Amino acid sequence: MDVLVCIKRVILAGNTFALNEDHTDIDTLHLGYTLSPHEESAVEAAVRLNEEFGGTTTLLTLGHVDSEEQIRSQMAIGPDRAIVLETDGSEWDPQATANAIIDAIKKEETKFDVIIFGSESADTAGYQTGIRVAHALGLPIVTNVKGLKVENSVARCERAVGNMREIYEVSLPAVLTVRDGIAIPRYPSVPGRIKARKKPMDVFPVEKPAAKIEKVKLELPPVKAKGATMLSADADGAQKLVEIFREIGVLS
């Protein structure tokens, strides 16, 4: 079973965001990069499919070539190869991103059985790249998947709604968008990390089209610094808390 997973490098936010001078971007001077937990879970889910059915996992990212760091760290748990659609690192809107991914998939010799996306990207949350790709490729798509079981080329997908789970079934090939928790990502082993360094990575430069959703500037939401009232860490503090429980109506 050949699986493609689309991942996106995002800023590893600290406890607050700081903006650059003209408020067009986050000040990244002291920040590192990471992946969304949705996408880390997606990679784990793909690797489990390979373990069960054989086949390969390919990672694909559109972004700065330095995304190699995130790609290699994910390759350490199993994926075989990566495709980088290289940009200058500036933002692409979801339509432009989807179109570039569609072109790349069409050029591939591998016919992927499963193409996995995160349900939404951690930074810009468009909720749509996977759906656009599915339409363009004429493939069925199940979104927000939190449980996956493949049998006889049919994927049984679970999606959480409140305390319930909805079940969808779809024949492969198909596109899935998955959520954090579909599979808890394993820790990479040392040999895994060493192997990852030598796995093939194809880099294709791509041309940025005019944005349909054009970022003008960023703004930090007002912080509701509440100035916490301190309570003592003893029986008195506990008693005071019980009074607060009563005041706010959670204890009668």
Place this chain on the structure above:
Amino acid sequence: MILVFIDHDRGVIDDISLQGITFARSLDSSIEAVVVGGEANAALLGEYGVTKIHHATHASLTDYTPQAAGRAVAQVVKSASPSALITGGTPRGNEVLAHVGAILDLPVVADCSEIDLSTSTVKRMRWGGNLIEHAKVHTSMMIASIFPHQIAATPAPVSAEVIAFTPELTAQDTLVKIIDRTGEAAGGVTLAEAKVIISGGRGVGEDFTLIESLAGLLGGAVGCSRVVTAAGWRPHAEQVGQTGTKVAPDLYIACGISGATQHIAGCKNSKTLIAINTDGDAPIMSYADYAIVGDLHQILPAIIAATQAAKG
């Protein structure tokens, strides 16, 4: 006229969809709605200011069918020519709008907090609401979802006319649909609806007995941080935050949780937030109404005892 997509679960309309209608009323005086499957719900939608309901009925639309819903909404867009298509930002709302965007090849802006149709500009949420983007949308028709709980749903009663129609669907459109549900009978309070949430982070460790007892005493639900679910200490369904569940209970007690922005994204709408943490400078402190600095393993037993005594 603004067209609002209504998210319902087997006929029961999601409150966030009513927020979507309320938001749409601030943009235009004429509001129409599109309901796919289920019931037209004319009484409720009229109560919130919808004058016309386009109700898509079809033998294949017995339950939620995402791509078919997108197809049906796209057909209403073509026939009714609204100036904008809006929905409350539920998972299904965002999903159906994305299908519409793909079908019509138009941009879709998710999680908006403000929309100006005259300039085609929006403000939208990034990072789960921790950062606001101002954007210009280059489109022939605005398609946008509204960030949940951005405004409260308020009524503005009118009488609603129902126009039933049968969308033209391809076999591909109905391939993906709900075939079953599980866990329907599961008791207990759902995290999203709980009035009280006792939430634990790395500081709690593997044993959540103290968290569970306090939640039990207050009739609340157990929540946790991603560190806890990633370690396999608690099921993922209990994770609060940007990639977990977003909650807005009357009381949220964060025990041994540092307060990373991605966790705060899920709990900052709590009415009262209490932090229990050994570190008086942890970021969670600046979001808390009340705080206790100290070891939760000593503090929680005292709170549990005092609560038990108060209940008598």
